[in-house]
Amino acid sequence: MKELLILVVVTIFTLATYYLVEPFAHSQMHKHVESEHFAYNDLPKLTATGDATRGAELVMGGAGCTGCHSIDVAGMPAPMDAVTAAASYGVNPPDLSNAGAVYDAKFLAELIKNPAHALLVEHKFDMDKGQMHPMVAFYGTGGDLDQEVADMVAYLQSIAVKPEELTPAIAYETVCGRCHANHYAKWTQIGTTPTFKYEKESLAFQIQVLEYQDSLVKYMGTLPPDLSIYIRSRGEHYIETFMENPQNYLKGTAMPRVGVNKHAAEQVIEYLKDSGDAKRHEREEVGKYVMIFMVIFAIFAILWKKQVWRDLH
Template structure:
């Protein structure tokens, strides 16, 4: 009985310390809990107008002037310049629009076309005061009803999004990968590191990455961090909330609101988790085995103790 009380006392003290320096301390330290809103973007009005795909296509290729800068690989439109050249020109590669219709929330896409800086919540970086202008101009309208024209373009992007279900890797590469590297998966801002035949090829590739990063750094103020261990250094809630609204977490960060849908965000997270925790499945199955073994071990140890101590008491 006494022995049992000693054990209880130890468990209580250990538990008190565990909870006090864990969850309680976090609360006190002013890690204010910032609620996430599941990528609903409530500040953006819903997209009411129904778009016309054919008209949207005409706008994208014509008055909208999208393909002057953007590639749409799914319909055979290649990028007008190399990644390094694009970064030197714009700061970052303009995204390929093949999957834009599924990666991003449609209403965000509409708000973005109308006013990119406002949609991305980057007014602190691009405003009349500092005279800085975001590389993508706001869509001024093609003569008709501007809201209808935007809805048409959004409808077109949705119609060409060739993969309705985006893979985790594609979700990351398309939404985050032009600014963030993942060295654990050999991803650089200009692509996955290929197999090199010789050192010259390697150096050429590294030169391109370095040039790209230099331009990106100038564009963003600092090089966006490599995200290999982001889920470990932050946590799931932070990563989700940060994607949804970066300004909520880091005031005046250069990171834009990207406007991904909840499904895309989910895939991005999956990719981040798979990259930093490839052992996860093995941990589960091996873990179960280890625990079962240890229960058997403890049980036999108990039987051994009892068989020996029955002669002692």
């Protein structure tokens, strides 16, 4: 009984110390941001029902999207390679093949009408000061603007992969990958690092990456960090709420709101777990067996003690 009391005292002091230096201290050091579950409540709802066929005509024609963006699935190639595009726009404009699958519909609509507002970078791109966002706003081709925008969103959704086909790699590469490298996943801002036979090919590729990064630094102010193990340095909750709105944590940051939907955000986090915590499934599996082994070991240890001490009392 006395031993039990001692154990209780030791446990209470240990837990109190743990609580103070871990959950409590971290709650005091870091701002807590509640997730909005990617609702984007500040953006207006889509009022019109989109027509994908009319949307296709606008995207390929009147709205001029393909002047800068490629659409691989529709056979529209990129007007320039990634390095040249970054030199012109600051960052390579994304391929639109899966935009409809990874971005929230309300966000896409707002992005087409008012990019700086949708991306929450109006502090950096202020029209009144002549600071133009590299993506030109769409003012309509003469019809009802909201209807035209809804049509374009409907088109992008119609060509994109189905939600169940959206892989972590598609999500990351579309949403994050043009600014953030992930060298544990062999990803650079201009694509996956190929396997090279000759060193000069490898060096030529590195030069391309460096040139792209130079443009990015000019555009963003600093090189966006490599996200290889952000899952361990920042944690899932931080990444989720940061993606929803970077201004939550870094007021005035050049990083735009990326406007992912909930499913795509989960896939991005899955990608980050694959690069930064690759052995998590194995850890859980092995953990189970080790715990079972330790419990059996403890039972035998207790029985042995009882047997030895029977003669001592």
